[in-house]
Amino acid sequence: xxxxxxxxxxxxxxxxxxxxxxxxxxxxxxxxxxxxxxxxxxxxxxxxxxxxxxxxxxxxxxxxxxxxxxxxxxxxxxxxxxxxxxxxxxxxxxxxxxxxxxxxxxxxxxxxxxxxxxxxxxxxxxxxxxxxxxxxxxxxxxxxxxxxxxxxxxxxxxxxxxxxxxxxxxxxxxxxxxxxxxxxxxxxxxxxxxxxxxxxxxxxxxxxxxxxxxxxxxxxxxxxxxxxxxxxxxxxxxxxxxxxxxxxxxxxxxxxxxxxxxxxxxxxxxxxx
Amino acid sequence: xxxxxxxxxxxxxxxxxxxxxxxxxxxxxxxxxxxxxxxxxxxxxxxxxxxxxxxxxxxxxxxxxxxxxxxxxxxxxxxxxxxxxxxxxxxxxxxxxxxxxxxxxxxxxxxxxxxxxxxxxxxxxxxxxxxxxxxxxxxxxxxxxxxxxxxxxxxxxxxxxxxxxxxxxxxxxxxxxxxxxxxxxxxxxxxxxxxxxxxxxxxxxxxxxxxxxxxxxxxxxxxxxxxxxxxxxxxxxxxxxxxxxxxxxxxxxxxxxxxxxxxxxxxxxxxxxxxxxxxxxxxxxxxxxxxxxxxxxxxxxxxxxxxxxxxxxxxxxxxxxxxxxxxxxxxxxxxxxxxxxxxxxxxxxxxxxxxxxxxxxxxxxxxxxxxxxxxxxxxxxxxxxxxxxxxxxxxxxxxxxxxxxxxx
Numbered sequence: 001x002x003x004x005x006x007x008x009x010x011x012x013x014x015x016x017x018x019x020x021x022x023x024x025x026x027x028x029x030x031x032x033x034x035x036x037x038x039x040x041x042x043x044x045x046x047x048x049x050x051x052x053x054x055x056x057x058x059x060x061x062x063x064x065x066x067x068x069x070x071x072x073x074x075x076x077x078x079x080x081x082x083x084x085x086x087x088x089x090x091x092x093x094x095x096x097x098x099x100x101x102x103x104x105x106x107x108x109x110x111x112x113x114x115x116x117x118x119x120x121x122x123x124x125x126x127x128x129x130x131x132x133x134x135x136x137x138x139x140x141x142x143x144x145x146x147x148x149x150x151x152x153x154x155x156x157x158x159x160x161x162x163x164x165x166x167x168x169x170x171x172x173x174x175x176x177x178x179x180x181x182x183x184x185x186x187x188x189x190x191x192x193x194x195x196x197x198x199x200x201x202x203x204x205x206x207x208x209x210x211x212x213x214x215x216x217x218x219x220x221x222x223x224x225x226x227x228x229x230x231x232x233x234x235x236x237x238x239x240x241x242x243x244x245x246x247x248x249x250x251x252x253x254x255x256x257x258x259x260x261x262x263x264x265x266x267x268x269x270x271x272x273x
Numbered sequence: 274x275x276x277x278x279x280x281x282x283x284x285x286x287x288x289x290x291x292x293x294x295x296x297x298x299x300x301x302x303x304x305x306x307x308x309x310x311x312x313x314x315x316x317x318x319x320x321x322x323x324x325x326x327x328x329x330x331x332x333x334x335x336x337x338x339x340x341x342x343x344x345x346x347x348x349x350x351x352x353x354x355x356x357x358x359x360x361x362x363x364x365x366x367x368x369x370x371x372x373x374x375x376x377x378x379x380x381x382x383x384x385x386x387x388x389x390x391x392x393x394x395x396x397x398x399x400x401x402x403x404x405x406x407x408x409x410x411x412x413x414x415x416x417x418x419x420x421x422x423x424x425x426x427x428x429x430x431x432x433x434x435x436x437x438x439x440x441x442x443x444x445x446x447x448x449x450x451x452x453x454x455x456x457x458x459x460x461x462x463x464x465x466x467x468x469x470x471x472x473x474x475x476x477x478x479x480x481x482x483x484x485x486x487x488x489x490x491x492x493x494x495x496x497x498x499x500x501x502x503x504x505x506x507x508x509x510x511x512x513x514x515x516x517x518x519x520x521x522x523x524x525x526x527x528x529x530x531x532x533x534x535x536x537x538x539x540x541x542x543x544x545x546x547x548x549x550x551x552x553x554x555x556x557x558x559x560x561x562x563x564x565x566x567x568x569x570x571x572x573x574x575x576x577x578x579x580x581x582x583x584x585x586x587x588x589x590x591x592x593x594x595x596x597x598x599x600x601x602x603x604x605x606x607x608x609x610x611x612x613x614x615x616x617x618x619x620x621x622x623x624x625x626x627x628x629x630x631x632x633x634x635x636x637x638x639x640x641x642x643x644x645x646x647x648x649x650x651x652x653x654x655x656x657x658x659x660x661x662x663x664x665x666x667x668x669x670x671x672x673x674x675x676x677x678x679x680x681x
């Protein structure tokens with residue numbers, strides 16, 4: 001196919017000509033990930049569980065706190081603690097970078113018609129392209145390991161927060177925007193004092209979605225050498241060990257539920273405050 | 274004194290603006306321009322002058338361009354052509370910075386659905402305008418408290434606005450508008466979203482506030498009754514055009530075209546139309562001292578009437594003389610009409626409404642004299658025209674009814 005040929009040429013050309021650029025990203029990302037990772041690996045498991053439980057209690061109530069403790073204890077005693085922390089660190093790092101780019105992109109596309117026209121199809125593309133496809137250029141750019149895994153994860157996880165940030169800002173009633181302008185707000189004041197606060201619940205829903213997408217991709221990213229729970233799942237597949245595959249899969253599910261419950265309620269409780 | 278002036282303002286929505294504008298100059302109408310260019314003409318050739326301290330109402334049905342025109346005043350929407358002056362300062366050519374300053378200091382706006390920040394308290398909503406100007410918190414909140422008291426919201430300042438009723442929310446909206454101490458208040462259908470009872474209450478309160486504040490208020494509404502109640506002057510818009518500008522009475526008694534006529538048809542005229550506009554000015558009179566019984570009889574014969582108002586020095590109203598008395602006087606051979614003037618006549622001033630004239634009809638069948646403060650006779654209002662104005666019947670119909678009543 002001709003398109004495939006072009007893409008291949010383009011990727012090869014970028015690999016050949018932007019080595020320095022990719023190396024710099026590689027170094028930056030891997031140090032970010034390793035800092036986060038070593039923190040969670042350093043923290044004793046009971047403190048981590050306590051921290052998660054407190055967070056869940058605060059944001060999502062007592063029953064979710066109990067669920068969190070039970071889930072994490074299961075993971076610990078199943079022997080997947082380190083892998084879970086590696087996965088979690090990778091999710092945090094990727095989601096952080098995805099939000100770092102995603103939220104401003106969302107704001108931009110809400111405010112600028114042309115930007116929206118460009119960003120929307122790109123997002124459609126990013127979301128519907130089978131996730132595995134991102135692994136290939138990631139490997140070409142960054143080699144095997146955790147960084148290309150994070151790279152593919154960022155691309156895969158970014159669309160929801162962009163979309164929901166944009167939606168949240170556009171949903172701010174036109175009259176409130178007009179009123180703010182009528183009292184002499186600068187565009188910056190409009191954004192910071194009105195649009196972002198009013199869009200916050202929607203944006204936080206986007207943050208939650210991005211975290212979930214990141215988690216699902218991080219597991220897939222193990223195919224190109226990202227560390228964590230995905231490795232064990234992969235082991236289960238390649239060695240046809242049903243038990244191992246199921247246990248590690250369950251650990252992913254539990255981590256997902258815990259992260260979901262905590263982030264889902266970010267918006268609600270900040271509303272109550 | 275003139276506060277706001279709009280000169281030949283037109284506003285076109287769409288891509289082919291300049292083409293649409295050219296067609297507009299050539300006298301094409303809205304529909305033709307839409308067909309030819311796909312552009313919507315929202316406002317065409319608007320000219321307005323709004324005085325300091327008046328409530329100026331712009332009225333029209335939805336789609337008439339009234340809200341769009343209002344938004345041109347603070348340039349939430351930029352007019353396609355034309356100029357706007359506030360305090361003789363051109364708004365339409367201002368740079369962003371100057372414009373922000375005008376919006377902050379001189380113009381405040383109140384919105385139909387309030388446009389408040391639901392996540393904030395009443396106090397911080399009211400102080401919002403000053404927050405944008407970076408006024409220190411203590412200072413702006415002290416000032417906000419004053420305005421909150423003014424609109425009767427004291428005690429509610431720490432509540433979230435989303436917890437308040439519609440009427441209360443609009444008080445917050447009004448307070449926010451006033452907190453900046455603006456010279457001009459733009460009110461866009463400010464009371465239209467409220468229940469009828471609350472709406473009427475808010476209208477009353479606005480009028481009371483206006484007594485104290487004397488702001489220049491530009492008020493948009495689609496409700497004629499509201500326009501009449503609030504407006505010192507009213508501009509009526511249709512399809513982007515200003516069709517008529519005037520006081521409510523001018524518009525009702527002298528509608529510019531059939532559209533406005535049909536619009537004002539159902540208005541309760543008796544509250545608006547005054548003696549000044551229905552009186553018969555310069556009526557025939559009998560002059561004390563100058564006209565003797567014979568002269569008075571001649572005037573009565575010529576004008577076919579059985580009674581005449583009597584004036585002194587050509588101006589001051591004294592009372593009425595009746596035909597039967599004058600005939601008696603003539604038979605007695607008197608030279609003057611001094612003795613027969615009936616002075617027990619109720620007179621009214623030119624701004625008396627029909628509503629207030631109606632009770633007088635039960636006490637007299639004479640024309641009601643209209644006088645000024647010095648008791649000078651300005652004209653007379655016939656009972657027939659009072660009934661005609663208040664019922665909308667033609668005068669001949671009323672005459673027939675009266676005749677029938679007499680025959681019975």
